[in-house]
Amino acid sequence: MILINIYSHKLCYLSLALIIGAIGTLSFSPYNFWPAALLSFSGFQFLMLQRTTRNVSVIGFMWGLGFFGTGMHWLYFSLKMFSGLSSIVNILIIFVLTAYLALYPLLFSTLLNILSTQNLFLRLIILSPVLWQITEFLRSIVMTGLPWLQFGYTQINGPLKGIAPLMGEEAITFFLVILSGLLVYAVRYRQILSIVSVIIIIVLCWSLSFITWFVAVPERTVDVTLVQGNMPPLLKWDLNDLTNTLNTYIRLSAPYVGKTSIIIWPESAIPDLEANQQLFLKYQDKQFRNSGTALITGIIDSRIKNNFYHTYNAIIVIGNVKPYHYLSKNRYQKSHLVPFGEYIPCISCLRYLISFFHFPESTFSCGKYLQPQLDVLGYYLTPALCYEVAFKQRMRDNFRQETDFLLTMSNDAWFGDSIGPWQHLQMAQMRALELGRPLLNSTNNGITTIINANGEITNIIPQFQSNALRAKVTPTTGLTPYARFGNCSIWAVTLLFSMIWLICVLRLFYKAYLKKEVFHNRIE
Structure with missing residues (x-):
């Protein structure tokens, strides 16, 4: 009976950890209930109090399963579409990925319990944000990184958004962990303070959100049109599909050629090699340039370098001041590729796994980490393709003082009617807020948007529509503190909190040592 009660108790708090983790997903788009982030992390912290390190580790893992399992289940739609496997196998793959991501909350909870003292204030308010910052950083770099579902993004419409242009999204996450610790401390000790x-x-x-870190330049306002083709994802290139895709984008763009300055097509809008489309590109370049309109489009580029073919997910500009040519450097080549989507990590080791799961052997090459701004009719744009927008440091490092706009292009058709594209959009909003520049977000099937320098959506095309979005967009100038210093500020705060924790711990050990000495002296 005692064993049954023990196991029932363990099952209860582990199930609770799973549920509390799942609640955290509600704080992200499209739900946008930001207090859920505080509720989820506070519950996580509270569950770990006064437990053994082993139990705390399991709680961390279960919380991670609930959080990432509900927050990233949308990847199932992509697997279902191109893997050719049964639903059970696809679910298993998602579970493996979720279990991997859950290792980071497990690492956080384990280290927290090992390094904690009896002082709950040190544990909850000083040590927790430090360890969470470190484990989230590891999640963003290990195996190329997957910095999805970081709690700071939940504040794009929340009260902490003013921290973003000052110190970045990671600092918002840091403060959310502090607030969660204070709430747990208040409940634990019934402390009003x-x-x-x-x-x-x-x-x-x-x-802080009332501080404006940028200056609008109304005299440089430009007329921009974003085209959303709503084309189905292509599992393989086909001449009929190519013709249909090009005709769709040309038809949707035609009413705006000569009437708008810049037209933008999404990622891989031209689903063919750039070298194969030279006649089409040069003809369109002449037509666009004669009308006074420039076109930015995604395309696939494969060219020989060092006797090898290198294929890039690229962005090119046609109809610009200078005529288009294939060797033009006014282009962008994606630098952070999607594992198993655009390249296969350790392909020689995983070849059997690839053939078993029917993954396409993508062979995209990485573009340079630092690349020049796209120059479009004298406007400078900092681009990002697909989920590159999640890598804040990469986008900030490519940002320049002369940048007029941020540009993100993606094709989220792989994820169906799921929450994935909404989370993607939320990250794009955060980049605009951090860097103080309007962001042009062009997608194949939604959500195509224009975002102002405050991170607010000003224009939008709903998902799953073939349509064009035309708007006048005003560039901004000036550098936010985050644009100047990047993540140095939050790491300085992390170091400061680490030093405070270390000093306090040493002081506690010193007091314990003195008490021990006094006790021995009294005995003697």
């Missing part, structure tokens, strides 16, 4: 501290921090951070 902690609740007051939470309110003060939220109000101070909210007040």
Whole structure:
């Protein structure tokens, strides 16, 4: 009976950890209930109190399963579409990925329990944000990184959004962990002061959102049209599909040629090699340039370098001031590729796995980490393709003071009617807010948007529509503190908190040592 009660108790708090983790997904788009982030992480912290390290590790893993399992289940739609495997196998693959991501909350909870002292304030408010910052950083770089579902993004419409242009999204996550710790501390000790501290921090951070870090340049306002073709994802290139795709984008663009300055097509809008489409590109280049309109489009580029073919997911510009030519350097080549989507990591080791799961052996090459701005009719754009927008440091490093707009292009048709594209859009909003520039977000099937320098959506085309979005967009100038210093600020704060924790721990050990000495002296 005792064993049954013990196992029932364990099953209860592990199930609770799973549910609390799942609640965290509600804080992200399209749900946008930002308090769920505080509720989820506070519950996670509370569940770990006064437990053994082994139990805490399991709680961390279960919380991660609930959080990432609900937050990234949309990847199932992509697997279902191109893997050719049964639903059970696809679910198994998603579970393996979720289990991998859950290792980071497990690492966080384990280290937290090992390094914690009896002092709950040190554990919840000082040490927790430090360890979460470190484990989230590891998640963003290990095996090329997957920095999806970081809690800072939930504040794009929340009271902490003012931190973003000051210190970046990671700093918002840092403060959310502090607030969660204060809430747990308040519940644990029924302390009003902690609740007051939470309110003060939220109000101070909210007040930051009234600071404008950029300056609009209305005299350089430009007429822009984003075209959403709503084309089905292509499992293989076919001449009929290519013709249909090109005709669709040309038809949707035609009413705006000569009437708008810049037209933007999404990622891989031309589903063919650039070298194969030279006649089409040069003809369109002449037509667009004569009309005074420039076209930015995604395309696949394969060219010989060092006696090998290198294939790039690329962005090119036609109809610009200078005529288009194949060797033009006014282009962007994607630098952060999607594992198993655009390249196969350790392909020689995984070849059997690839053939078993029917993954296409993508052989895209990485573009350079740092690349010049796209120059379009004298406007400078910092581009990102697909999920590159999730890598804040990469986008910030490519950002320049002369940048007029940010540009993101993607094709989320692989993810169906899921929450994935909405989370993708939320990250694009955060990049605009961090860097203080309007962002042009062009997608194949939605959500195509124009985002202002405050991270707010000003124009949108709903998903699954073939349509064009025309708007006048005003560039901005000036550098936000985040644009100047990147993540240095949050790492400085992390180091400061680490030093505070270390000093406090050493002081506690010293006090314990003195007590021990006094005790021995009394005995003697």
